[in-house]
Amino acid sequence: MLHIVACIKQVPDSREIRIDPKTNTLVRQGVPAIVNYFDLHGVEEALRIKDEFGARVTVVTMGPPTAEKALSQCIAMGADEGVLVSDRAFAGADTLATSYVVALTVQKVEDTWGPVDIIFCGKQTLDGDTGQVGPGVACRLDIEQLTYVEKTEHLDINTREIIVHRHLEDGVERVKANLPVLITALAELNQPRRASLPGVLRGIRYKPIVWTTNDFPDIDRSKIGLKGSPTIVSKTWVPEPKQVDTEFLDTTDSKAAASHLLDRLYATGSLQNSVLA
Amino acid sequence: MADAKKKRKPMIGLQPEGDVDWSQYRGVLVVVEQRKGIAKPVSLQLLGEARRLAAKLDVPVLALVMGYQVSQLAQEAIYHGADKVYLCDSPELDHYRTRPYSRVCLHVIRKYLPEIVLMGATNTGRDLAGAIATHLPTGLTADSTQLDVDEERLLLASRPAFSEKMLATILCKQFKPQMATARAGVFEQLPRDPTRTGEVIPVPPQMDAQEISTEIIEFIESFRRVNLQDADVIVAGGRGLGGPAAFGLLEELAQELGGVVGASRAVVDLGWIGHDHQVGQTGVTVRPKLYIAVGISGAVQHVVGMQNSTCIVAINKDPNAPIFKIANYGLVGDLFQIVPALIEAVRARNGEAIPMNMPVNS
Ligand SMILES: Cc1cc2nc3c(=O)[nH]c(=O)nc-3n(C[C@H](O)[C@H](O)[C@H](O)COP(=O)(O)OP(=O)(O)OC[C@H]3O[C@@H](n4cnc5c(N)ncnc54)[C@H](O)[C@@H]3O)c2cc1C
Ligand SMILES: Nc1ncnc2c1ncn2[C@@H]1O[C@H](COP(=O)(O)O)[C@@H](O)[C@H]1O
Numbered sequence: 304m305l306h307i308v309a310c311i312k313q314v315p316d317s318r319e320i321r322i323d324p325k326t327n328t329l330v331r332q333g334v335p336a337i338v339n340y341f342d343l344h345g346v347e348e349a350l351r352i353k354d355e356f357g358a359r360v361t362v363v364t365m366g367p368p369t370a371e372k373a374l375s376q377c378i379a380m381g382a383d384e385g386v387l388v389s390d391r392a393f394a395g396a397d398t399l400a401t402s403y404v405v406a407l408t409v410q411k412v413e414d415t416w417g418p419v420d421i422i423f424c425g426k427q428t429l430d431g432d433t434g435q436v437g438p439g440v441a442c443r444l445d446i447e448q449l450t451y452v453e454k455t456e457h458l459d460i461n462t463r464e465i466i467v468h469r470h471l472e473d474g475v476e477r478v479k480a481n482l483p484v485l486i487t488a489l490a491e492l493n494q495p496r497r498a499s500l501p502g503v504l505r506g507i508r509y510k511p512i513v514w515t516t517n518d519f520p521d522i523d524r525s526k527i528g529l530k531g532s533p534t535i536v537s538k539t540w541v542p543e544p545k546q547v548d549t550e551f552l553d554t555t556d557s558k559a560a561a562s563h564l565l566d567r568l569y570a571t572g573s574l575q576n577s578v579l580a
Numbered sequence: 581m582a583d584a585k586k587k588r589k590p591m592i593g594l595q596p597e598g599d600v601d602w603s604q605y606r607g608v609l610v611v612v613e614q615r616k617g618i619a620k621p622v623s624l625q626l627l628g629e630a631r632r633l634a635a636k637l638d639v640p641v642l643a644l645v646m647g648y649q650v651s652q653l654a655q656e657a658i659y660h661g662a663d664k665v666y667l668c669d670s671p672e673l674d675h676y677r678t679r680p681y682s683r684v685c686l687h688v689i690r691k692y693l694p695e696i697v698l699m700g701a702t703n704t705g706r707d708l709a710g711a712i713a714t715h716l717p718t719g720l721t722a723d724s725t726q727l728d729v730d731e732e733r734l735l736l737a738s739r740p741a742f743s744e745k746m747l748a749t750i751l752c753k754q755f756k757p758q759m760a761t762a763r764a765g766v767f768e769q770l771p772r773d774p775t776r777t778g779e780v781i782p783v784p785p786q787m788d789a790q791e792i793s794t795e796i797i798e799f800i801e802s803f804r805r806v807n808l809q810d811a812d813v814i815v816a817g818g819r820g821l822g823g824p825a826a827f828g829l830l831e832e833l834a835q836e837l838g839g840v841v842g843a844s845r846a847v848v849d850l851g852w853i854g855h856d857h858q859v860g861q862t863g864v865t866v867r868p869k870l871y872i873a874v875g876i877s878g879a880v881q882h883v884v885g886m887q888n889s890t891c892i893v894a895i896n897k898d899p900n901a902p903i904f905k906i907a908n909y910g911l912v913g914d915l916f917q918i919v920p921a922l923i924e925a926v927r928a929r930n931g932e933a934i935p936m937n938m939p940v941n942s
Contacts, residue, residue, distance in 0.1 A: 438706075472702055561918065
C-alpha cells in the first residue's frame with residue numbers, strides 16, 4: 304500500500320494580525336491559529352490518492368504543543384496518523400533548520416510505518432512565506448521534487464510513475480517522475496473536503512504522536528532551532544503607510560469622469576500613449 | 581521497491597564541503613533564468629542590481645547561464661551588466677529540472693566561490709534556490725524587495741513579512757555564499773549595452789542524461805496565461821462584477837490599455853476566472869504602473885498584493901470601500917456605467933492616434 308506524508312504547519316490567521324499604530328509592532332494576541340492554507344491542499348490530494356488506490360496518510364508538523372489542533376483537523380478530514388514534533392530546542396528555526404527536522408521526521412515515519420512514496424508540502428506558508436522548506440526536505444531525503452503542482456494527471460502504483468502539471472508563470476509543464484517524490488501543492492490542485500461527522504468525532508478524540516529531540520538520538524543539535532538557522536532577522540520595520548490623497552472624480556456623468564481620468568493618467572505618465580511615443 | 585528503500589541517511593544533515601575560508605568568496609553571482617534562450621525580465625533586473633552591489637564591494641558581477649543552445653544569452657548577460665559568465669550549454673538542460681540544474685549551480689558556486697548568489701523569485705528560481713541552499717548549506721532569503729551590503733560585506737536582504745505588513749532585513753553571517761531570491765519588477769534593469777565586453781567561461785554539465793529520472797513530457801505555453809508580474813497595466817475585477825460575463829468588459833479595457841486582467845480571490849473561488857489571475861497574498865504580488873480595481877472591496881489580503889502599484893484607480897459603488905484608502909483616483913459609482921465609458925474614451929484616444937502608425941498602402 305502507498306504511504307503518503309503530508310507536511311503541515313499551524314500559522315496565525317494573517318487576517319487578524321494588526322500593527323499597533325502606537326508601538327509599530329505586531330499585535331498577535333488573540334490571533335487564531337489555522338492550518339496553513341496551501342497545506343490543506345496537500346492533505347486533500349493525499350486523501351484523494353488514498354480514496355482511489357488505498358494509502359496510509361501520515362500528517363506531520365513541527366511546532367508548539369498547540370499544533371495538535373492542526374493535526375486533529377487533518378485527522379478529521381481522513382488522515383490516518385498525526386505526528387507532532389515539538390521541543391523547545393526547535394524554536395526559532397529558519398527554513399534550513401526546519402527542513403532538517405522535517406526530513407528527520409519523515410525518516411522516522413518510514414522507520415516506524417514503512418517507506419514513504421509521496422510527500423506533500425504546501426506551496427508556501429502564510430507566515431514564513433518562502434516555499435523553501437519543501438525543496439529543502441526533498442534535497443535532504445535525496446528524492447525528486449515537483450514544486451508548484453496544480454494537477455495530478457496520472458499515478459500508476461505498479462510502475463510507480465506519476466505525471467503532474469507544474470504551474471509556471473508562462474505555462475504549464477507536464478512532468479513525469481518515479482516515486483518517491485515530494486510535491487508542493489497549489490490551491491488549484493483540489494478543493495479540500497469538509498470533515499464528515501464521524502471524522503470530526505475521530506479528530507476530537509485523536510491524540511497525536513508526539514516526538515521530541517529525545518526521539519531522535521542521532522540529531523545534530525547544532526542544526527536545529529535558532530542555533531541551526533543561518534538567517535538572522537536583523538531588523539523589522541513597518542513601512543511608512545503610503546500617504547495617498549485620494550482624488551475622487553465626479554461620476555455623475557460617466558463619460559466626463561472617464562475622460563477626466565484618462566487626462567490625469569496620461570498627464571502623470573501612468574499611461575503612455577505608445578502610438579504617439 | 582528498491583528506490584523507496586534506498587538508504588537516505590547520509591544526505592539529511594548537510595555540511596559545507598571542503599575548506600571553509602569564507603574570505604575567499606568574492607563576487608556577486610546572478611543565476612539567469614531563461615526560456616528558449618530569452619532571459620526572464622527579473623534576471624536582467626538582478627544583473628542591474630548586482631552591478632550596484634558589486635560596485636560597493638569592489639568585485640565583479642558574475643552570471644550563470646544554463647540551458648541548451650543558449651550561448652547567445654551569455655553575451656546578453658554581459659550586455660546587461662555581467663563581467664564573467666559561466667555557461668553550461670547541454671541538451672539535458674533544455675528544460676529546467678531541479679537536479680541537473682542544481683548540480684551545475686553547486687559546481688559553479690564551489691569552484692568559483694561567489695559571496696552573494698541572486699535568483700528571481702519565480703517558481704523556477706524558488707525551486708532551484710531552495711535545493712541549492714540546503715545542499716551547500718547556507719542561508720537563503722526569499723522574495724527580497726530591497727538589497728544592500730554593509731561595511732562587513734554582509735548582504736542585507738529585505739523582504740515583506742507578516743502578509744506584507746512589515747519589512748524585515750535578513751542577514752546570513754554563518755555561511756557563504758549569502759543567497760536571496762528577489763521579486764520581479766522591483767529592481768532596475770540597465771540599458772542593454774552591446775559595447776560591453778566580458779569573459780564567457782564554459783562549464784560542463786554535472787549529470788549524465790540517464791541519471792536524471794524526471795522527464796518533461798511537454799511544456800504548454802499559455803499565451804493566454806496572464807503574466808501579472810511583468811504587466812505595466814492591470815485591470816482587476818472583484819465580486820462587484822456580479823458574474824463571469826462582466827470580465828469581458830475588463831478584458832476589453834485591458835486590451836485597449838495594453839494591460840492584463842487581474843482578480844480578487846473571491847471571484848477566483850467563485851470560478852468566474854482562473855487562478856492565475858489572482859492578485860494578493862495567496863495569489864501574485866504585482867507592481868504595475870497602473871492598477872485599476874473594479875468592484876473590489878480592498879481586503880488586506882488583496883491590498884498586500886497590489887499596494888505598491890505606482891498608480892491605483894478604484895471603481896466601487898460603496899464610498900466607504902477600504903480600497904479607496906490606497907487609491908490615487910477614486911470613482912464612486914456603478915462599474916457598469918463607468919467601465920464602458922472608460923473603454924469608449926480610451927478607444928476614442930487610441931483611434932485618433934492609430935492612423936499615424938498605419939502603413940500608407942494597406
Ligand atoms: C488566508 C487567506 C488568504 C487570502 N488571499 C487573498 C488573495 O490573495 N487575494 C484576494 O483578493 N483575496 C484574498 N483573500 C480573500 C479576501 O479576504 C477577500 O475575501 C476578497 O479579497 C474579497 O474579494 P472582493 O473584493 O472581490 O469581494 P467583496 O469583498 O465582496 O467586494 C466586492 C465589492 O464590489 C463592490 N460592488 C458591488 N457591485 C458593484 C457595482 N455594480 N459597481 C461597482 N462596485 C460594486 C462592493 O461595494 C464591494 O466593495 C484571502 C483570504 C484568506 C482567509
Ligand atoms: N514547521 C513545519 N512543520 C511541517 N511542515 C512545514 C513546517 N514549516 C513548513 N512546512 C512545510 O513546508 C511548506 C513551505 O513552507 P515555507 O518554506 O515556510 O513557506 C509548508 O507549506 C509546509 O508544507
